[in-house]
Amino acid sequence: MIRAGAKVLLEVKGLRAKVAGVEILKGIDLTVRAGEVHAVMGPNGSGKSTFAKALAGHPAYEVSGGTAAYDGGDLFALAPEQRARAGLFLGFQYPVEIPGVSNSAFLRLAYNTMQAVRGGDELDPLEFDDYLREKMKLLAIDASFLDRAVNDGFSGGEKKRNEILQMALLEPRLAILDETDSGLDIDALRVVANGVNRLVKPDNAVVLVTHYQRMLNYIVPDYVHVMDGGCIVKTGGKALAEELEARGYDWVKAAA
Amino acid sequence: MKMTVTAPHPYIDALLKGYEVPRGGVSWLNERRAQALERANALTVPTTRDEEWRFTDISPLTRVPFRRAVGTARPVMAEVARFIAPEATARLTFVDGVFAPELSATVGLPYGVVVSPLVAALDTHAAVIEPHLARHAGFEREVFAALNTAYLRDGAFVWIARDRNHPTPVQLLYLSTQQEAAAYPRCLAIVEAGADCTLIEDYASLGERVYFNDAVTEIVAGEGARVRHVRVQREAGGAFHIGHCAVALAKDAHYASHAVALGARLSRLNLDVLQQGEGVEVRMDGLALISGRQLADTHSLMDHARPHGRCRQLHKCVVGGAAHAVFNGRIVVRPGSQLTDSAQQSRNLLLSDKAHVDTKPQLEIFADDVKCSHGATVGQLDAEQLFYLRSRGLPDGKARNLLTYAFGAEVIDRIPVPSLVEQLEETVLAQTQIPTLSLPFVKGEGVRP
Numbered sequence: 001m002i003r004a005g006a007k008v009l010l011e012v013k014g015l016r017a018k019v020a021g022v023e024i025l026k027g028i029d030l031t032v033r034a035g036e037v038h039a040v041m042g043p044n045g046s047g048k049s050t051f052a053k054a055l056a057g058h059p060a061y062e063v064s065g066g067t068a069a070y071d072g073g074d075l076f077a078l079a080p081e082q083r084a085r086a087g088l089f090l091g092f093q094y095p096v097e098i099p100g101v102s103n104s105a106f107l108r109l110a111y112n113t114m115q116a117v118r119g120g121d122e123l124d125p126l127e128f129d130d131y132l133r134e135k136m137k138l139l140a141i142d143a144s145f146l147d148r149a150v151n152d153g154f155s156g157g158e159k160k161r162n163e164i165l166q167m168a169l170l171e172p173r174l175a176i177l178d179e180t181d182s183g184l185d186i187d188a189l190r191v192v193a194n195g196v197n198r199l200v201k202p203d204n205a206v207v208l209v210t211h212y213q214r215m216l217n218y219i220v221p222d223y224v225h226v227m228d229g230g231c232i233v234k235t236g237g238k239a240l241a242e243e244l245e246a247r248g249y250d251w252v253k254a255a256a
Numbered sequence: 257m258k259m260t261v262t263a264p265h266p267y268i269d270a271l272l273k274g275y276e277v278p279r280g281g282v283s284w285l286n287e288r289r290a291q292a293l294e295r296a297n298a299l300t301v302p303t304t305r306d307e308e309w310r311f312t313d314i315s316p317l318t319r320v321p322f323r324r325a326v327g328t329a330r331p332v333m334a335e336v337a338r339f340i341a342p343e344a345t346a347r348l349t350f351v352d353g354v355f356a357p358e359l360s361a362t363v364g365l366p367y368g369v370v371v372s373p374l375v376a377a378l379d380t381h382a383a384v385i386e387p388h389l390a391r392h393a394g395f396e397r398e399v400f401a402a403l404n405t406a407y408l409r410d411g412a413f414v415w416i417a418r419d420r421n422h423p424t425p426v427q428l429l430y431l432s433t434q435q436e437a438a439a440y441p442r443c444l445a446i447v448e449a450g451a452d453c454t455l456i457e458d459y460a461s462l463g464e465r466v467y468f469n470d471a472v473t474e475i476v477a478g479e480g481a482r483v484r485h486v487r488v489q490r491e492a493g494g495a496f497h498i499g500h501c502a503v504a505l506a507k508d509a510h511y512a513s514h515a516v517a518l519g520a521r522l523s524r525l526n527l528d529v530l531q532q533g534e535g536v537e538v539r540m541d542g543l544a545l546i547s548g549r550q551l552a553d554t555h556s557l558m559d560h561a562r563p564h565g566r567c568r569q570l571h572k573c574v575v576g577g578a579a580h581a582v583f584n585g586r587i588v589v590r591p592g593s594q595l596t597d598s599a600q601q602s603r604n605l606l607l608s609d610k611a612h613v614d615t616k617p618q619l620e621i622f623a624d625d626v627k628c629s630h631g632a633t634v635g636q637l638d639a640e641q642l643f644y645l646r647s648r649g650l651p652d653g654k655a656r657n658l659l660t661y662a663f664g665a666e667v668i669d670r671i672p673v674p675s676l677v678e679q680l681e682e683t684v685l686a687q688t689q690i691p692t693l694s695l696p697f698v699k700g701e702g703v704r705p
Binding site: 056057059060080081084092095096098099100110114166 | 638644649651655658659661665
């Protein structure tokens with residue numbers, strides 16, 4: 001929801017970033033205020049995922065220019081774990097499998113890490129189990145999820161639900177969801193979108209990175225940004241997403 | 257090719273000094289012992305010039321004047337209790353190679369299940385034993401298998417009769433107590449058609465000693481039989497362990513091996529799985545977790561001698577200090593063994609600059625309609641996994657500790673004996689954590705298969 005005078009959570013100016021020495025982001029400007037939902041769209045290779053990973057601090061993505069102010073501080077001065085503790089969350093496009101670590105242990109570890117930051121109580125395995133099962137209901141996640149290793153052997157849909165489950169546990173102030181809709185069937189998409197909608201509050205914000213408009217039928221964005229060639233080339237409201245769905249990306253590229 | 261010498265190798269000669277044909281023999285067994293003795297005398301101790309021992313220098317073994325263990329040690333149950341898997345309803349314990357009835361449990365087994373010292377079983381089950389004992393673990397070219405067979409007496413015999421399902425594990429505990437003693441643990445397990453068995457072999461020591469275990473195990477799985485085989489080598493840090501395990505699988509048999517090497521200054525395991533019938537299903541999991549100046553060598557062979565075999569192999573090494581891990585994974589697909597599906601993965605994690613690993617896949621494929629793959633990685637932790645954990649707020653050091661633990665735990669967690677999983681997880685924890693960083697999660701939350 002756009003509100004005049006809402007607090008600025010993230011202000012990116014002229015962001016440039018390289019992967020393996022190749023410049024992918026070529027000057028991005030984006031301002032996200034509390035309570036807003038932004039959609040970052042664009043064709044494959046336009047730099048959407050690079051943008052998401054650069055904000056989260058992936059070591060393979062080298063920031064080569066520009067600034068990002070997060071909650072008034074310098075985002076790029078923080079290590080990835082510090083960004084997470086400051087309330088930034090990246091929902092992975094390809095959630096990583098970690099055989100040998102149980103999902104329940106991992107989720108509790110992540111939750112307790114954030115609780116320590118928030119000054120809340122850390123939960124022991126039994127307490128956490130109760131708390132977790134409540135959250136899992138929201139996302140229609142089966143209990144067997146917990147006994148398995150992190151994302152190990154999960155289907156694409158299960159992995160994405162596990163990401164949103166983490167988002168629900170960590171209660172981020174700024175969630176960047178990278179292609180969370182890809183690989184989901186329509187029912188799973190609805191469940192995941194409902195989960196996200198419940199987590200959007202006046203004091204936090206969501207950036208949805210997506211190739212397709214269909215997720216935006218369920219999570220209504222306040223702003224739609226179109227990326228191409230490492231820049232945001234057009235910004236509009238929800239209607240822009242519908243227009244992209246109808247006409248494709250070529251006309252935006254041509255206009256830019 | 258190994259050199260055959262006319263005079264016995266002095267080291268072998270020393271190990272065979274005072275050799276007497278073991279008592280309790282039947283004629284066919286004495287014959288096999290005599291053949292093995294002849295081979296032991298004829299073969300020489302392998303060196304790094306032998307292809308099979310290229311990466312593993314066993315000369316430290318030959319510098320210790322081992323003598324035959326004498327059966328005098330009598331540990332009491334309290335000393336042994338920590339090695340006992342509570343899940344196992346049958347257990348045979350051997351102390352320095354000698355059967356210890358007071359530390360064993362063999363009563364109350366159901367009809368069709370025999371867990372017994374080999375000598376005793378020779379009286380009752382000779383017809384079952386004769387076709388298999390010393391028939392699968394070849395000693396023609398293997399001096400250590402020949403030595404073991406020449407000394408064959410106090411072995412373990414496990415027999416699960418046709419279509420019998422023995423749901424609880426059978427534990428074979430081989431304990432060493434004597435300084436500079438050589439022992440020859442031996443096992444024959446026969447799981448007949450349609451039967452089911454979980455076998456635990458556990459090599460451990462009471463106290464820090466330098467000793468030598470020369471172990472041979474033969475496992476025979478009949479048609480459609482299912483065998484889960486857990487092998488834990490947690491010898492004393494100064495010990496030497498050379499093991500041969502030969503597995504013969506009939507049509508549609510399932511065999512899962514979980515081999516964990518933690519102890520010994522120098523250890524070697526030859527795990528040879530022979531597919532004798534169509535449609536077998538094999539899983540081979542291995543973990544070597546070593547540090548200091550340890551050397552752990554695994555040579556595996558999956559021999560697809562018949563069509564339609566499926567094998568999944570995952571061998572992992574976690575190497576710290578100046579330790580050295582060796583893995584040679586041989587897969588043979590014989591002519592006509594069509595529709596074989598065999599995949600091997602070798603994953604290695606080095607925890608220090610001086611840690612060393614030699615890993616070698618060896619695929620020999622003589623059939624054209626097959627699916628065979630292998631992959632090997634040697635290196636540090638996975639950067640994507642590390643970033644994933646950090647992006648959830650975990651500090652770099654804690655994330656590394658967790659991933660190092662998880663690397664080993666993946667193999668441990670698949671062991672079908674919960675008490676062993678718990679014990680071994682603790683060992684993995686103790687050996688993989690950077691001490692200044694606390695454990696990032698609570699024990700007992702590991703993955704259960």
